[in-house]
Amino acid sequence: MAIPASFIQDLISRTDVVEVVGRHVTLKKAGANFMGLCPFHDEKSPSFSVSPVKQFYHCFGCGVSGDAIKFLTEYTGASFVEAVQDLAQQAGMTVPQDNIAAGERERLAAQRAKQVTLFEVLEKAGDAFRQQLRKSSRAIQYFKGRGVSGQIAQRFGLGYAPEGWRALAGVFPAYDDPLLVESGLVIAGEAADDVPESQRKRYDRFRDRVMFPIRNVKGECIGFGGRVLGDEKPKYLNSPETPVFSKGRELYGLFEARTAVREKGYALVTEGYMDVVALAQLGFANTVATLGTACTSEHVQKLFRFTDTVVFSFDGDNAGRRAARKALEAALPFATDVRAVRFLFLPSEHDPDSFIRAEGQEAFARMVESAVPLSRFLLDAAREDCDVDTAEGRARMASQARPLWMSMPDGALRRALLGDIATAVHLDSQELASLWGKPQRGDRRPPEHAPAFDGDMPDMPPHMPHDLLPDLYELADASHGHGHAEHGSAPAGGQRRDAKPGASRWTRTPDGKWKRPEPVDPYAEPPGRGPRTPGVNRPDTAARLLLLDAEALDTLGHDDRELLSALPPPHGPLFVWLEGQFHEHGPQAWPELREALQGHASENLALKVMQGPQAGFETNTGELRGELRDCVVRMQVESLKAQETAAIAEVGTDPGALERYRSLHSRRLALESAPKAS
Numbered sequence: 001m002a003i004p005a006s007f008i009q010d011l012i013s014r015t016d017v018v019e020v021v022g023r024h025v026t027l028k029k030a031g032a033n034f035m036g037l038c039p040f041h042d043e044k045s046p047s048f049s050v051s052p053v054k055q056f057y058h059c060f061g062c063g064v065s066g067d068a069i070k071f072l073t074e075y076t077g078a079s080f081v082e083a084v085q086d087l088a089q090q091a092g093m094t095v096p097q098d099n100i101a102a103g104e105r106e107r108l109a110a111q112r113a114k115q116v117t118l119f120e121v122l123e124k125a126g127d128a129f130r131q132q133l134r135k136s137s138r139a140i141q142y143f144k145g146r147g148v149s150g151q152i153a154q155r156f157g158l159g160y161a162p163e164g165w166r167a168l169a170g171v172f173p174a175y176d177d178p179l180l181v182e183s184g185l186v187i188a189g190e191a192a193d194d195v196p197e198s199q200r201k202r203y204d205r206f207r208d209r210v211m212f213p214i215r216n217v218k219g220e221c222i223g224f225g226g227r228v229l230g231d232e233k234p235k236y237l238n239s240p241e242t243p244v245f246s247k248g249r250e251l252y253g254l255f256e257a258r259t260a261v262r263e264k265g266y267a268l269v270t271e272g273y274m275d276v277v278a279l280a281q282l283g284f285a286n287t288v289a290t291l292g293t294a295c296t297s298e299h300v301q302k303l304f305r306f307t308d309t310v311v312f313s314f315d316g317d318n319a320g321r322r323a324a325r326k327a328l329e330a331a332l333p334f335a336t337d338v339r340a341v342r343f344l345f346l347p348s349e350h351d352p353d354s355f356i357r358a359e360g361q362e363a364f365a366r367m368v369e370s371a372v373p374l375s376r377f378l379l380d381a382a383r384e385d386c387d388v389d390t391a392e393g394r395a396r397m398a399s400q401a402r403p404l405w406m407s408m409p410d411g412a413l414r415r416a417l418l419g420d421i422a423t424a425v426h427l428d429s430q431e432l433a434s435l436w437g438k439p440q441r442g443d444r445r446p447p448e449h450a451p452a453f454d455g456d457m458p459d460m461p462p463h464m465p466h467d468l469l470p471d472l473y474e475l476a477d478a479s480h481g482h483g484h485a486e487h488g489s490a491p492a493g494g495q496r497r498d499a500k501p502g503a504s505r506w507t508r509t510p511d512g513k514w515k516r517p518e519p520v521d522p523y524a525e526p527p528g529r530g531p532r533t534p535g536v537n538r539p540d541t542a543a544r545l546l547l548l549d550a551e552a553l554d555t556l557g558h559d560d561r562e563l564l565s566a567l568p569p570p571h572g573p574l575f576v577w578l579e580g581q582f583h584e585h586g587p588q589a590w591p592e593l594r595e596a597l598q599g600h601a602s603e604n605l606a607l608k609v610m611q612g613p614q615a616g617f618e619t620n621t622g623e624l625r626g627e628l629r630d631c632v633v634r635m636q637v638e639s640l641k642a643q644e645t646a647a648i649a650e651v652g653t654d655p656g657a658l659e660r661y662r663s664l665h666s667r668r669l670a671l672e673s674a675p676k677a678s
Contacts, residue, residue, distance in 0.1 A: 003084060005591040007096055011084065012067055014091045017055045020068040024075055039075055040064045042263045069592070077217035077258070077305045079586030111243070118244050121172075121183045122213075122221040128171040129159025129211040129224075136160045139210050142229050146274060146353075152281050156256060157213040161206035161226060168204050175202065184223060184239035206237065212273040214238075214245065214291065215255040217302070225252065225273050225291065236272070238292050247291040249298045252276055258306055260285035266309035266340075268368065269295065270352055271323070275313075278353035283361050287352075294326040300334050309340040311371050313352055316345040325381055328374065332404060335374055336580060337411040342371035375417055378404050379424060394425040401425075402436050410565040410576060434656065538635050539564075539571040544609040545628040546578055551587035552625050553579055560632045563639060574602035633671055640668040 018027065018034055027034040027050060038048035038059040047061040058065040066074065072083035088095050133139050133153070139160035143153060161167065168185060169175040180186035181202075189201035209226030216222050223239030239245050251269075253276040260280075261267045268287045270276060279287040290299060295312070303310050312327045314320035324343050331341045344367055346355055356364045372380075382401035387393035401421045408414040422432040542564060546552055553561070564575040577600060581588060588596070590610060597603045647661035 003081070003589045004096055005589070007093075008069075008084070008589065008591050011087055011091060011093060012055060012069070014093070015055070015068045015087050016052065017057060017068040017071070018050050018052045020087070021050050021057055021071055038062060038064070039259060040262055075258070077254075077302065080588040080592050081586070115244050117179060118183050118242065119220045119222070121179050121185070122223065122244075125168065125171065125183075125185050126157055126159060126211075126213045126221050126224070128168070129161055129213075130157060131159075132162050132167075133158060133160040133210075136162065138229055142210055146278060147281055147357075148277055149281060152277060155280070156253070156277055157215075157221075158277070159211040159213070161204065161209050161211050163208040165203040165207065167207070182242060184242050184245070205239075209237065212252065212277075214250060214252055216244075216250065217255055217258070219255050220244075222250065227273065236292060247293045248296045249302070250291060251288040251299055251302065252291055253280075253288045254302070254306075256280070257286050257288050261306045265307065266311055266368075267303050267307050268352075269299075269303070269310060269312045269327070271314070272351075275352050279356070282353070282356045284352075284356075284364070294323060295330045297330045297333060300327075300331045304334055304339060308338055309342075311342045311344055311368055313344040313346065315351070316348050320345060324377070328377055328381060329404070329407070331374065332378075332407045333409065335408050335413060337413050341374040342368075343374070343377050344368060344371040375413065375420065378417065379420060382421065383424070388424065397421075398425045398427070398432065398435070406436070409579065410562065434660065538631050538638075539567055540605075540609045541631045542628060542635070543571060543574055543605065545624055545631065546575070547590055547593060547606060547610055549587075549621060549624045549628075550578060550582050550593065552628055553582050555625055555629070556632065559636065563632070563636060570602040570605040573600075574605055577602065637668055637671050640664050640671070644668070 021027065021036075022034075025036040025039050025048065027036040028046075030049075032051070032053060034050045034052070035046040036048050036050070037043055037046050038061055040059060041062040043061050048057065048059045050057045056065065056067060057071060064074070068087060069080065069083045072078050072086060073080055076083075078086065085095055143158065148158070166175065168180070172180060175186070181188045185205060186202050187205050206224060206226040209228055212225040212227070213221050214223040214225060223242065223245035225239070226237045228235055238247065241247070252273055257267065257276075257280075264284075264286045266286065268279070268284060270279070270287055270289045272289055276287045276289045279285070288303070300310065310331065312324060314324045314327075324345070327343070328341075335341055346352065346367070350358065352364065355367075378401070382397050382404060384400070386397040386400070388397060398421065405414065405417055405421060408417070418432065419429045422429040425432070427435070556564075561575070561579060565572055565579070567575065577597075578593075581593065581596060594606070594610075597606050600606075644661055644664045647657045647664060650657040651661070
């Protein structure tokens with residue numbers, strides 16, 4: 001969703017940053033500004049300044065600064081769009097949605113209204129559960145037995161759902177209200193044609209359980225988890241999927257843990273509500289938990305909005321290992337060079353709570369510090385069930401490692417891991433990259449990285465099949481912007497019969513060797529067609545489209561993102577930065593990206609491509625993404641052509657070059673035959 005820059009500026013001018021920050025931080029007047037304790041780092045003396053004149057905040061202790069929008073994205077974890085919508089609602093403004101159909105706009109407005117109503121229903125139920133906890137000696141004794149203090153119980157909003165099938169009827173007089181079912185608080189009997197919904201059998205979902213409110217990053221109650229007081233089954237019960245709650249996206253305790261995560265520098269992910277509450281009591285308030293489901297990529301992405309280090313804690317048994325493998329797969333796409341992911345495996349007889357009570361906080365802190373890094377765990381996961389003392393076992397390990405390694409973003413960590421995997425399977429990294437059907441990153445764009453062959457194409461080896469020769473002629477023509485040539489042989493003198501006047505192509509020298517044409521930029525617009533805008537080539541076009549619509553990154557495949565990230569500076573670093581921003585902050589509009597780009601090595605490129613009429617903000621999203629798809633496909637085609645050329649140059653010296661050429665050629669033809677997106 002692209003939001004016009006003019007609207008952002010108008011919204012900022014109507015928003016009081018002191019009021020926005022003051023909802024989360026206690027501020028006191030100090031001269032022209034307001035001061036308070038910084039919410040982004042631990043301090044005893046106020047160094048966090050908020051200026052009502054400049055509409056800006058700045059911490060003299062840790063250096064954070066920004067406006068009201070940035071505060072909400074950094075402190076609450078909201079996306080840029082969510083922050084804008086939140087502030088606009090408070091200011092009585094409507095976020096422009098010109099690119100959304102009227103029917104869709106009405107549906108979204110109704111959806112937001114329904115969510116607000118559900119939040120209110122759930123919060124009311126939470127208040128009732130907290131009141132019931134004060135009346136239940138059994139529930140109080142349960143929490144005391146787990147070492148939970150009243151302060152921690154209040155912080156997490158713990159409660160108790162009493163026995164009885166319809167206890168909530170005393171809280172909600174309209175017990176037949178469909179919202180109670182939609183919020184997951186009440187279960188209704190099966191639908192029947194002759195029985196109205198209000199007459200179906202209804203009963204409370206949570207009965208005789210201690211209750212754990214689940215909050216989103218804004219602090220709104222979106223669901224509940226309930227635990228039995230004894231050993232009955234099921235031990236834990238969660239709210240069902242609702243319009244405001246999805247187990248695969250939410251983390252228990254994240255709202256309460258935000259400040260501690262920043263202070264300690266890492267988030268600790270466990271497997272249960274009581275782990276979170278107990279660890280907060282024992283000095284590890286930076287703990288969160290998944291909600292009865294395996295860790296997902298959305299969980300990981302949300303955590304990386306608050307920290308660069310995530311530690312997963314699992315039992316050391318087989319079930320714990322399987323859960324860790326799921327977490328590894330979810331974390332790999334976000335494993336950049338500036339982030340750390342570690343895996344902590346406790347002894348089978350302990351969970352985090354029992355380990356700290358038995359061994360102490362310092363022992364647990366040492367366990368966290370020595371947790372298995374992602375790189376080592378990836379190798380362990382790839383090595384599973386493989387006898388690496390045999391060639392077969394090493395081949396299987398390489399096969400199991402491939403999808404894991406391929407899902408990682410480009411960077412030093414990914415390249416180092418390629419070498420580690422290659423060593424483990426007794427290959428060098430070049431051999432392994434070739435085996436996996438892809439060169440190493442950075443090998444995509446000639447002439448900087450492609451193997452040089454000094455202007456002479458080697459004589460074809462005796463085993464070169466004759467039916468391949470037409471493809472070689474086609475490659476020579478097509479790789480220089482002249483499209484597909486008809487198959488045929490080259491006449492004497494080296495000039496093809498179908499050659500266009502002035503065309504640059506392979507020629508045969510008097511001694512019978514093939515000589516390549518002058519090098520051209522494979523990413524430049526083809527001759528004779530001219531670029532859409534003066535000075536704009538395909539990488540520039542891709543940069544402009546993604547700066548206009550950062551969410552389009554989600555529409556690109558892994559190969560596409562790999563190609564863009566591997567481009568030489570300044571384009572490659574810009575695409576790497578854009579992907580990092582998207583993973584950390586969600587889709588951001590150009591004004592927000594422009595601010596974040598200040599001082600970046602690719603800032604000038606971004607400013608250049610975003611100048612002129614082609615950088616207008618109010619453009620149809622479908623058209624933008626169609627243009628991006630076509631642009632990236634053409635770049636992939638040109639990249640494959642360049643790799644084909646390099647492969648043919650090695651045919652005389654590398655036995656695998658011919659097969660590599662065939663594979664590249666097949667991929668290119670498949671791309672070229674695919675229908676255009678626009």
